[in-house]
Amino acid sequence: MNAPADIKVSALPEGESRYFNREASWLAFNRRVLEEAANPAHPLLERLRFLSISGSNLDEFFSVRVAGLKEQQLEGVEERSYDGQTPTQQLEKISAEADALIAEQQRTWLEPTALLALSGVEVVAPDALHADEKKWLRTFLSEQILPVLTPQAVDPSHPFPFVPNLGFALVFAMVDSADKEPVNEVLMIPASVPRFLPLPGKKSRFVSIDAGIAAHLDVLFPGFELIAAGAFRVLRDTDIEIEEDAEDLVRTFRSAIKQRRRGRVIRLEFSHGTPENLENLVREGVGAEHALIAESSGFIGIADLQQLVDVEGHPALRFAPYTPRFPERVKEHGGDCFAAIRDKDFVVHHPYESFDVVVAFLRQAASDPDVVAIKQTLYRAGKQSAIIDALVAAAEAGKSVTAVVELKARFDEEQNILWASRLERAGVQVVYGFTQWKTHAKVSMVVRREGGSFRTYCHFGTGNYHPTTARFYTDLSFFTASKRAARDAAKLFNFISGYVPPKGLELLVMSPVTLREKLTQWIDAEIANAKGGKPAAIWAKMNSLVDPRIIEKLYEASEAGVKIELIIRGICCLRPGLPGLSSNIRVKSIVGRFLEHSRIWCFANGARMPHAKARVLISSADWMPRNLDRRVEVAVPLENTTVHAQVLDQVMVANLIDNQQSWVLEGLTGRYDRVHDSKKPFNLHTYFMTNPSLSGRGQSLEGKKVPKLKLEQGG
Structure with a gap:
């Protein structure tokens, strides 16, 4: 969409889109997750958890989003994204950013690893083990691990083995010591085999499975001499496409799930130093002629670090345990x-x-x-x-x-x-x-x-x-x-x-029936109030904001004088704070101990927010084309006074004033800057862990005051 002729976007460089690229915005979100892995305010194992999550997120990004773009590219589809980029242009940009993100993951892995070792959780190289540990490891591998593994030679009579999505494998160039014949071997590491082997003893010490195997090749390949070695990991297209006229949906899905395991290879990652001849062997073997190829400088498969996070004990290395409250209101009714x-x-x-x-x-x-x-x-x-x-x-x-x-x-x-x-x-x-x-x-x-x-x-x-x-x-x-x-x-x-059309809805708003229309009407009402000199504001919390029609409506509202506060955890394609386009819009993202997932929409409705007159809804929907047009979603207006106050005055205000785990989006560059406030620190998650909710607190808690939150900037 182009800017209306009467709107001059003075801060937007010539040729720049009115929207951020969806994929680039998602990568920016995962970078915020990764930043938490380097946050010294978090306990060490929690930092490792954030690192693992960033790895898992990136795996899904390649298997779903990059896979979709790659398919469009290979099929010659030139349909442009909302920000005007072709699939090829997007792939070039996001591939570079993803590689930078992966490199940052490797650097981030080094610091907590060293600190964890000092705290009793250590990943040890096999050659650094004590003599008794080396003996134990050799026995354990021989008796417990090697029987599960199946080395497979690769030659004209032995085709390259199938490697599933997220599959991790080792590859070796070897020579038979007897006849000096060369042989290439592939060793799949099954998902059932742990990535880290715990060593016996009171301390939490581990050896990675690939390092353990590499140190005992004589057990797995007796009579062979190692020439070269490497490791690789495969990410495949995991999308499922279903024909709309499928006669048996369950059978169709069962078949599609099986096909997904053999989806096109999207990314092939090699360990640092893997020889070129072995890389070529793997590329051809897994059919990666169109895949993105990368070489890791460190640990392959960052998501697998979750095993270390789950190590028993070490309470000082984790967040203090938290036990959720059962609503007092239900307790009071037996x-x-x-x-x-x-x-x-x-x-x-x-x-x-x-x-x-x-x-x-x-x-x-x-x-x-x-x-x-x-x-x-x-x-x-x-x-x-x-x-x-x-x-x-x-x-x-x-x-x-x-x-x-x-x-x-x-x-x-x-x-x-x-x-x-x-x-x-x-x-x-x-x-x-x-x-x-x-x-x-x-x-x-x-x-x-x-x-x-x-x-x-x-x-x-x-x-x-x-x-x-x-x-x-x-x-x-x-x-x-x-x-x-x-x-x-x-x-x-x-x-x-x-398939009975839901006509005459009295309370609920539903997509794909009425939700887009109603959402537009509510924004228009705020525009009319602003133009009429009445208080006008929109507060909205969601996971993603992508829909260009809604974004354009928000731009219109902003320049009409509507004050807009958006709390978008993940993808945000809207550019905030630009004169002539979005000068009254602020976007923040919250990343912390808990994953922000609730969707809440608030419209001032002619009163200064927060106010009892405001229109407040909760929903299952984000503001994305799929949620508004291609999903069955529901938004529920909150009319009960206490419930309304809880969601608007407590939940939303707390999200807006958090200054300990918040990031603010810069509208020109797309950069997110962390919010710092040491004078009046307020942590959203800590507040809700220590204070009861308003609507569920019950008579037994009515005498206990919940600290009233104040939004200093108004709305």
């Missing part, structure tokens, strides 16, 4: 979730408040003889899911249970197929939703017989029904017995299961 919800709407703020309340809600529904029906969306539920157990128990108890299982949840497709099979065996009516749209909304509804009629209880979430991620993702769970919410939730499920 653990009866329905009674608590009937009494008053409330919000549960994860991970500060326990996800167990969501599980308890469904377990109570499963065991309550007055409950007649349960309907539930499932996008990601985890491998050990109490949610699935509750739905199975409800169906086995004779209740009508409907589960919308999204097969297109990336990297969870296989697990979701398994859950769907289990649910169907128990008698649950499983619905797979739309072929062309993902069902991303997070909704539960429970229908209960009460006093001769039925009452519906609803749960709406900003995050998945996933007990594990709920321990470190910040999300909101909203419970209500509102009749309007119940009627709209029923229309949502009928839309998904029976």
Whole structure:
């Protein structure tokens, strides 16, 4: 999109786009994650966790985003991104930035490694072991590891072995000592083999699997002489494409998952010093003629450092343990979730408040003889899911249970197929939703017989029904017995299961039906208020902001005088703070102990924020084209006074005033600058770990004051 003729963007250089490139913005986010690995304020093992996460993030980036661009390039697609770049141009730029990021990961790995060694967690080279440790390692490798490994010669009668996505392998050039015949060998390291072998003893000392094997090649290859060696790692295209007219969606997905394991090689990474002849052997063997090739200066597979993070003991090297609170409001009703919800709407703020309340809600529904029906969306539920157990128990108890299982949840497709099979065996009516749209909304509804009629209880979430991620993702769970919410939730499920258009929605806003239109209307209302001399502001928190139509609307609002505060954890394609374009927009990103995941939208609605008149919604949707046009999403207006105050005056203000784990986006360069304030330090996560929420605190906590937060810059 081009700038309107009457808008002069004085700060934007000639030829520069009005948007940041999506992929470059994502890499900038992962750089912020990596920066936390070098943050001396974090305990050492937590720094290592950030480093591992940055590696895992980058792996997914190559396997999904770079893979998509590579496919477009190979097929000659010249469609430009929103910022005007072709796939080839994007690949050139992001490849260079990704390589720089990987080099920074290697440098970052060195400092915590040295400090960890002083603290009792050490990765040791085999030649630095004591004599008894060397003896133990040789025995352990011979008896426990080598039987699992399968060396494979590569010659005309032995084709190159298949290397799966994220596969790590060693490659050797050797000579048979008997007949002096050369042989090339490939040794796959199976995913079941740990990347680090723990040495016996009280200290946490490890030997990497590749170093251990390299030091004992005489055990694996007796009678052979080593000429040269190297290591490599493969990243493949992991995207799944499904035809819209697929006759059997589950069978189609099972087939696609198998094909994904053999996807095109996108990136091939070699260890430093791997000889050229072995590199060529591997390139040809894995079919990497179009892949990005890189040589690592250090440790290959940064994501594998998670094994060291999980080492037992060493509490001083981790964040102090935190136990989430169970909402007092539910406790005061004897653990009866329905009674608590009937009494008053409330919000549960994860991970500060326990996800167990969501599980308890469904377990109570499963065991309550007055409950007649349960309907539930499932996008990601985890491998050990109490949610699935509750739905199975409800169906086995004779209740009508409907589960919308999204097969297109990336990297969870296989697990979701398994859950769907289990649910169907128990008698649950499983619905797979739309072929062309993902069902991303997070909704539960429970229908209960009460006093001769039925009452519906609803749960709406900003995050998945996933007990594990709920321990470190910040999300909101909203419970209500509102009749309007119940009627709209029923229309949502009928839309998904029976393709019945959800007409006449009373409370909820839903994509791809009404969400984009409503969002535009709310921004337009703020523009009108600004032009009319009334207070006008927008506060929004989400994971990503990409949609160009919404960005343009925000630019228009900014130059009309609307004050806009955006908290965007990850991708942000909007350029903030530029005269003539976005002078009233500020963008910040928060990266810290917990992963910011909640989506919250606030519109001043003619009052100075924060204010009880403001329009406040929580949602499952980010502001991206896919969320607004190609997914089933829900946004829920918060009307209860206490819930409204909790989300606006407490959650949003805390996010805005955090100055200990925040970064501010510079609109011209795309650089993020860390916020520093030692005079009035305020840490968002610490605040919520030490203060109860407003709506879930209950009568027993009413006398305890929650420190009131003040937004000094106003809104």
